[in-house]
Amino acid sequence: MLNTKLYKTVYQLAEKLIKAANKNDELTFNTHYAELKEVCITHENTEKDHPVQWETLADFTDETESAIALYEKALVKATDANAKDYIASIHYSMAQLKLELDQTTSAIEHLQAAKISANKIEDKELKEQIEILLNEQLGE
Secondary structure, eight states, rough: OOOHHHHHHHHHHHHHOOOHTTOOOOHHHHHHHHHHHHHHHTTTTTOOOOOHHHHHHHOOSSHHHHHHHHHHHHHHHHTTTTOOHHHHHHHHHHHHHHHTOOOHHHHHHHHHHHHHHHHTOOOOHHHHHHHHHHHHHHHH
């Protein structure tokens, strides 16, 4: 279960990261990124460890391979918690990165996994995004 205080912290840091990125303020971005990373490390393997923190950290990680590694960590935690919404979202994000790396087969596998998990969630927008990208990759 997601701790409300942890969620608020992660959400607030994500907002600060977006603002810094939009202003091209690299120093502020890096400061908030380090704070988010510290939150992840502090809560890792505790009762407060949750996929949202790892997925958010991955979302703001510029280096593709590092982002994939963070998504993989988030996916393990989401799978362990049977958190279908996070599983779908993480697979979708990983698929996008795999496409950037021209790893189409892997991207399709992630999209298919995302679609399966998304069948059990209420986020219609995410479901639609997954379906569109999967159909594009399958040539449908």
